Amino acid sequence: MHMADALLAPTVGLAFDAASVGLVAAASRRVVREPGYERRAPLMGVLGAFVFAAQLVNFAIPGTGSSGHLAGGLLLAVLVGPSAAFLVMVSVLMVQALVFGDGGLLALGCNVFNLGFWPSFVGIALYRQVSRAVPGPRGVTLGAVAASLVSLELGALGVVAQTALSGRLDLPLRDFAVLMVGIHAPIAVVEGLATAGIVQMALRLAPERLDAVPAGGRQFSTHVPLLLVFFGAALFLATVGLAWASALPDGLAWSLGTASAALGQSRGWVNVDAPLAGPLGALLAGAVVVGASLMLSRLRRGNSPTS
Amino acid sequence: MSVLSVEGVSYRYPDGTEALRGVSFDIEDGACVGLVGPNGAGKTTLVSVLAGFFEPSAGSVAVGGVRMGASTLAEVRARVGFVFADPDDQLFMPTVLEDVCFGPLAGGASPEEAKGRALELLNALGIGALASKFPGHLSAGQKRLATLAGVLVQSPRLLVLDEPTAFLDPFARRDTLSRLKGLSQARLLVTHDLEAVVELCSLVLLLDEGRVVARGTPASVLGDVALMSAHRLERPHILSHGHPHS
Amino acid sequence: MSRSAARELDLQGYRDSAAHRLDPRAKLVATAVFLVCVVSFPKREVLGLVPYLALPLAMGALGRVGFRPVARLVLAASPFAVLAAAANPFLDRQPAAVILGVAVSGGVLSFASVVLRYVLCSSALLVVVAVTTVPGIVRALGRLGLPRPLGAQLMMLHRYLFLLEDEGERLSRARALREPLRKRATLGTARRMLSSLLWRSFERGDRVYQCMKVRGFDGSFPALSPGAFRTSDAVFLVGVSTACVALRTLALRVAS
Numbered sequence: 001m002h003m004a005d006a007l008l009a010p011t012v013g014l015a016f017d018a019a020s021v022g023l024v025a026a027a028s029r030r031v032v033r034e035p036g037y038e039r040r041a042p043l044m045g046v047l048g049a050f051v052f053a054a055q056l057v058n059f060a061i062p063g064t065g066s067s068g069h070l071a072g073g074l075l076l077a078v079l080v081g082p083s084a085a086f087l088v089m090v091s092v093l094m095v096q097a098l099v100f101g102d103g104g105l106l107a108l109g110c111n112v113f114n115l116g117f118w119p120s121f122v123g124i125a126l127y128r129q130v131s132r133a134v135p136g137p138r139g140v141t142l143g144a145v146a147a148s149l150v151s152l153e154l155g156a157l158g159v160v161a162q163t164a165l166s167g168r169l170d171l172p173l174r175d176f177a178v179l180m181v182g183i184h185a186p187i188a189v190v191e192g193l194a195t196a197g198i199v200q201m202a203l204r205l206a207p208e209r210l211d212a213v214p215a216g217g218r219q220f221s222t223h224v225p226l227l228l229v230f231f232g233a234a235l236f237l238a239t240v241g242l243a244w245a246s247a248l249p250d251g252l253a254w255s256l257g258t259a260s261a262a263l264g265q266s267r268g269w270v271n272v273d274a275p276l277a278g279p280l281g282a283l284l285a286g287a288v289v290v291g292a293s294l295m296l297s298r299l300r301r302g303n304s305p306t307s
Numbered sequence: 308m309s310v311l312s313v314e315g316v317s318y319r320y321p322d323g324t325e326a327l328r329g330v331s332f333d334i335e336d337g338a339c340v341g342l343v344g345p346n347g348a349g350k351t352t353l354v355s356v357l358a359g360f361f362e363p364s365a366g367s368v369a370v371g372g373v374r375m376g377a378s379t380l381a382e383v384r385a386r387v388g389f390v391f392a393d394p395d396d397q398l399f400m401p402t403v404l405e406d407v408c409f410g411p412l413a414g415g416a417s418p419e420e421a422k423g424r425a426l427e428l429l430n431a432l433g434i435g436a437l438a439s440k441f442p443g444h445l446s447a448g449q450k451r452l453a454t455l456a457g458v459l460v461q462s463p464r465l466l467v468l469d470e471p472t473a474f475l476d477p478f479a480r481r482d483t484l485s486r487l488k489g490l491s492q493a494r495l496l497v498t499h500d501l502e503a504v505v506e507l508c509s510l511v512l513l514l515d516e517g518r519v520v521a522r523g524t525p526a527s528v529l530g531d532v533a534l535m536s537a538h539r540l541e542r543p544h545i546l547s548h549g550h551p552h553s
Numbered sequence: 554m555s556r557s558a559a560r561e562l563d564l565q566g567y568r569d570s571a572a573h574r575l576d577p578r579a580k581l582v583a584t585a586v587f588l589v590c591v592v593s594f595p596k597r598e599v600l601g602l603v604p605y606l607a608l609p610l611a612m613g614a615l616g617r618v619g620f621r622p623v624a625r626l627v628l629a630a631s632p633f634a635v636l637a638a639a640a641n642p643f644l645d646r647q648p649a650a651v652i653l654g655v656a657v658s659g660g661v662l663s664f665a666s667v668v669l670r671y672v673l674c675s676s677a678l679l680v681v682v683a684v685t686t687v688p689g690i691v692r693a694l695g696r697l698g699l700p701r702p703l704g705a706q707l708m709m710l711h712r713y714l715f716l717l718e719d720e721g722e723r724l725s726r727a728r729a730l731r732e733p734l735r736k737r738a739t740l741g742t743a744r745r746m747l748s749s750l751l752w753r754s755f756e757r758g759d760r761v762y763q764c765m766k767v768r769g770f771d772g773s774f775p776a777l778s779p780g781a782f783r784t785s786d787a788v789f790l791v792g793v794s795t796a797c798v799a800l801r802t803l804a805l806r807v808a809s
Contacts (some may be wrong), residue, residue, distance in 0.1 A: 004634035006671035010593045028700030038772035041702070042399065042765060043758035045709020050754040052714055053721030057750070059743035067737050070747060091706045095714065098682045098690060099559050101626040101675045106588045168596055168667055169637055170644035170660060176637075190740065197744030198751060205748075209755060358767050381769070389767045395716055396760040401688035401708050405777060410768040412775030422777055441567055441686070443715060457768070 001159055001184070002096070003111050005104030009166035016109030016162065023117065024090055030083040040084060047076060048088045048095070061190045068190050073119030074148050075195045078127065079202070081211040082120050089116035110162050114155035123151035137200050144199065145192030152188035156180040308372075309333040310465045310493040311357075311387075315366035317517075318352055326352040328517040329366065334465065339487075339494040341504035341525065344514035345539035350497050353514070354469050357495075358389055371464055385414060388458030388492075392470035394450035398442035403429070403453050406442060410461040421460075428456045432486065448479025455486065465493045472500045501529055501543040513538060555629035558622035560715060562679060565618055566686030572616030576786035577685050577693035583793040584681050590797040591673050594804065597649060597662040601804030602669045608793065609676040616684035623683070627675050638667035687711045696779060705774040713757065721750055 005013070031037060051072040058067045072092070076085035093111045096102040103111045130143035160177045163169050169176070202209055311334040318327040326349045334340050344350055355361045357368060359380045368375040370383045391397050400406035404425055411421035429435045432452050437445060445453060451471065458466065471487065472480045484503055487494065496508060504511055504525055511528040513521040515538045521528050529535065530546045566573070572580075591605055613623065645660030682690060688708055695704040724746050728738055738746060762770075 001633055002630075004671055005588055005592055005674035006634045006667050007637065008592055010589050013592065014589075024703055025700055028702045031702050032772070037702075038770070039762055041705060041772065041774075042709060042761040043755070044706055046713050046717070046754050046758040046761065048706065048710035049713035049717035050751060053717040053750055053754075054747050056718060056721035056725055057738065057743050057746050058725075059738045059740050062740065087703055087706055088710075090703060091710045094707060095687065095710055097678065098687055099563060099711075099714070100555065101630040101679050104588070104674050105585065105678055106592060106674070163637065168663065168670075170641045170663065171637065172644075193740060194744055194747065197741075198748050201744070201748040202751065205752070206755070355763075358763065360763055360766075384767050385769065387767075389764075391760070391764055393760065395713075396757065397764045399709065399712055399761050399765060401686075401691075401712060408777055409765075409770075409775065412777075413769035413771065418776075418778040439567070441688075443712065444564065444567065461768070 001114070001156060001180070002093075002103035003107040003114060003159055003162055005106045007163050007166060007168050008107055008110065009168070010106070012162055012166045013106040013109065016113055017106065018109070020090070020109040020112040023086070023112070027083040027086045027090075031087055034081065034083065037084075040080060044080060044084055044088050045091075047080065048091045051076070051088070051092050052095075059190075059194070061186055068187055070194055071115065071119075071152070071191055073115060074123045074127065074144060074151065074191070075198060077120050077124035077211075078144075078195070078199050079210060082124050084211075085124070086116055086120035089120055110158065114158040114162075118151035118154045118158075119148070122154070123147035126150055137196075140200055140203070141193065141196040144196035145189055148192035148195060149185070149188040152184050152191065153181055156184040308336055310336050310371055311495065312369045313353075313357075313366070314368075316353075316356060316363045316368060317365040318349075318356055318361055319364050320352075326517050327356065327363070330514070330517070330519055331366075332512055332519060332522070334493045334495060336464075336493055337491055338510065339496060339508045341508035341511040342495060342497045342514060343499070343501060343504060343511060343529070343540065348514045348538075349517040350514055351469070352517075354389070354467060354497055357387065357467055359384060385461065386464050388461060388463035388466045390454050390458055390466065390468045390471055392473050394447070394454045394474075395442070397454045397457065398445075398450060401441060402438070403434070403440050403442060403445070403456075404438040406453065407457045407460050410457060414461065424460050425456070428460050429453075432456055446479070447474045447476070448482060451475060451479065451483050452486070455483075459490075463492060465495065466490065467495045467497070469497045470499070471496070472498065472503055501540065502545045505529060505543055505545050513540075555626050556718065558625040558629070561619060561622040562626070562683040563687065563715075565616075565622075565683045566689065568617070570616045570684065572612055572684040575684075575789055576780065576782050577689040578696060578782065579786040579790040580681050580685055581690060581693045581697070583790050583797075584677055586794040587677055587797050588674055590801045591670055593801065594666070594670075597659055597666055598804065599662055599665050599669060601800070601807070602666065602673065604800050605673050605797070608797070609673070609680045612677075612684065613680045616680070618680050618683040623676055623679050626679055627672060630675060631671060634671045635668060638664050641667070692776075692779060695776070701774065708774070709761075713761075717750075717754060717757070720753060724750060 031040075034040075051070070054072060055069045058069050060066075061068045073085065073089050076088050079085070080088070090112050093103060093108060093116060097104055097108060097111075124147065127143040127147035130146055131139040133139065134142055157177060157180065160173065160180050163171075163176070164173045199210070313333070314331050316327055316330045317325070319325050330349075330353060332340070342350055342353070352361065356363050359375060368383075370386050373379050373383055373386075375383045398406050400409055404422070407425035407429060408418070408421040411424060412418065416424070426435065426438060429438055432455065434449060434452050434456070437449060437453065442450065442453065468487070471483060475483060480500075480503075484506060487496075488507055494507070496504060498504060508525055511521075511523060511525050512519050513528055513534070520538065521531075521534055526546060529540075529543055532542050535542045587605070587608055591602060594601055609623075612618070613620065641664040642658060642660035645663065646658045648656035649659035649662055650657050685693075688711060691699070691704055691707045691711070695701070725738075728742065728746060732742075
């Protein structure tokens with residue numbers, strides 16, 4: 001789900017480019033100050049190449065019939081830490097745009113945000129919290145799945161917000177959002193499971209390879225630049241809010257109206273359905289997407305005479 | 308005077324494996340010494356000790372009279388050129404010229420000086436036309452020459468060559484060997500290519516289970532059929548047929 | 554496949570031509586101006602975008618860039634943008650223009666516009682990379698202020714990109730040969746394959762580090778003195794930028 005130049009308005013693209021420039025500068029300053037950067041520098045380069053190589057390993061996504069591959073952001077963050085992982089992801093996205101035509105130059109900022117920022121700074125923080133709270137392999141799996149769900153879905157919503165703000169598409173914002181969230185849910189779960197598997201194997205074989213996770217005591221805030229997270233989250237919320245407001249000129253009034261109506265008549269279930277419509281719709285659409293892809297895969301399997 | 312002097316070097320891996328047990332040898336200025344041995348003999352460990360990646364648990368290494376230690380590591384490394392088996396590991400810069408310039412620039416040379424020395428050397432090796440090429444696009448033989456240039460540009464007194472003929476076709480191997488033969492620096496040739504040792508080296512060390520089990524001229528060590536098979540090696544044919552080009 | 558097309562384009566950057574000899578900074582900035590101009594057209598613009606095809610075509614011809622690899626990459630990377638825009642004709646059915654006597658809906662126009670924008674933006678970037686090389690672009694970015702750690706990261710990534718891709722490819726083939734009845738790896742197999750790939754990448758990273766270290770690496774990547782920005786570069790940059798902006802303002806005039 002690379003954002004493309006063609007779907008962007010210049011202001012939106014340039015705004016995200018500018019934000020990314022700031023993030024890249026901050027991460028670069030941080031990464032050279034981290035102990036062991038000298039040793040990590042060549043490894044980071046090779047790991048960037050690893051992400052491309054890993055994308056050649058296609059695997060079946062259980063229950064959908066489609067195939068997936070590793071996006072890699074979260075795995076990188078677990079392996080080399082947030083700032084280094086972010087820089088590796090930025091380099092991966094740049095090479096994808098320059099060499100493979102995935103994404104684009106103007107859209108780079110959007111893609112850095114959607115695919116690099118969330119797993120490197122937010123996903124990893126969640127992963128660390130969960131894997132610390134739940135000990136053992138279960139914690140790793142749980143943490144990786146939760147982190148990849150959150151970061152991939154936030155990235156998907158980022159795509160929705162950026163396209164909505166750019167106004168090149170006629171897709172209704174809400175349908176598009178629901179569709180994107182639905183499509184990315186199974187992908188995110190599989191990404192999480194694959195990441196967890198690789199991390200567990202690395203933990204068994206060479207725990208010293210993984211970015212040192214403080215064994216308690218130290219809070220994640222010392223490791224993940226909290227300011228960056230706040231900055232990114234604020235920018236994201238502002239974008240989503242702006243997109244919502246611009247797509248539904250009376251969106252705010254509408255939600256305020258339904259909310260007050262619901263409060264005023266909160267007697268029976270019937271009247272409360274308006275605020276619930278969003279999440280319910282999202283679930284339904286997710287189910288429809290999964291169902292449709294299941295049916296599609298059945299059809300394909302039926303048609304193609306592969307042994 | 309000896310360029311490299313290795314005295315009683317032992318190395319034990321963190322897991323307890325004893326990879327080197329009291330290895331001693333000297334290399335004279337301008338000499339070419341072959342280091343042979345079966346897989347797992349300790350050859351790679353020895354190269355890692357010489358490069359300063361591993362600190363010997365006993366014994367010492369001195370290059371040009373300077374004993375290797377934490378404080379002298381940079382000085383010692385500047386005197387030794389390492390050519391590793393996989394040229395893709397060694398050619399990490401985006402163009403051949405930049406790769407050859409890496410060492411001099413890291414050593415404090417000015418960009419103009421580094422570029423001048425690099426181009427001179429590339430031309431001398433006959434690969435001046437490859438200066439602006441991406442290392443990944445070179446042939447195996449060209450890569451080998453480029454790695455050699457990247458090392459020679461730092462004017463080392465000793466070259467440590469780890470499997471320099473690996474991955475090469477016969478023609479490129481011949482070319483590489485003749486260039487190695489023409490060098491004036493002392494050379495330590497670590498290889499399974501025993502015929503190359505016969506051609507290039509005046510002294511052979513046979514390493515097995517972390518010990519130097521035999522040393523002498525190539526004919527006396529590599530020509531000893533019983534000794535060779537006792538250490539999972541083979542007497543090179545070149546010893547029975549003579550030099551292929553003579 | 555698109556991967557072989559990418560390699561072909563990557564290789565073309567190391568050739569020599571008038572386009573290759575231009576300063577990478579000039580090419581990069583000109584491309585940025587081009588992109589912003591293309592993207593800034595109103596949603597339903599189609600005709601005004603057509604003249605912009607001249608830049609990638611001219612650049613490609615000047616640098617003798619193969620048409621096929623560019624076309625293959627543009628096609629291969631298209632699904633998201635084109636699919637997302639494909640809904641436009643169904644959602645916006647209001648007639649917006651009459652072309653050759655046929656009323657065309659706004660949705661069809663905006664869809665055509667997105668497709669055209671897509672072709673323009675991705676082909677322009679790919680052609681510029683094919684006459685510059687990735688390291689060339691990275692060097693240019695470095696001189697335009699790209700932080701050094703990211704520059705070094707990009708160089709290393711590009712250096713080992715195809716090498717590691719080959720390893721991934723070999724791994725995938727080995728799996729396919731050993732379980733010929735299964736089209737795709739199961740998640741469990743993929744995890745093991747990826748772990749092994751990761752392990753090899755770590756070892757590669759270690760070896761590269763050692764190679765750097767013995768040659769005096771201290772954490773900074775040295776750079777050679779870059780080439781000078783010549784008059785021809787300035788002429789190219791100013792010419793292309795002016796043309797792009799002029800075409801954009803001209804199209805505005807015609808529209809109004």
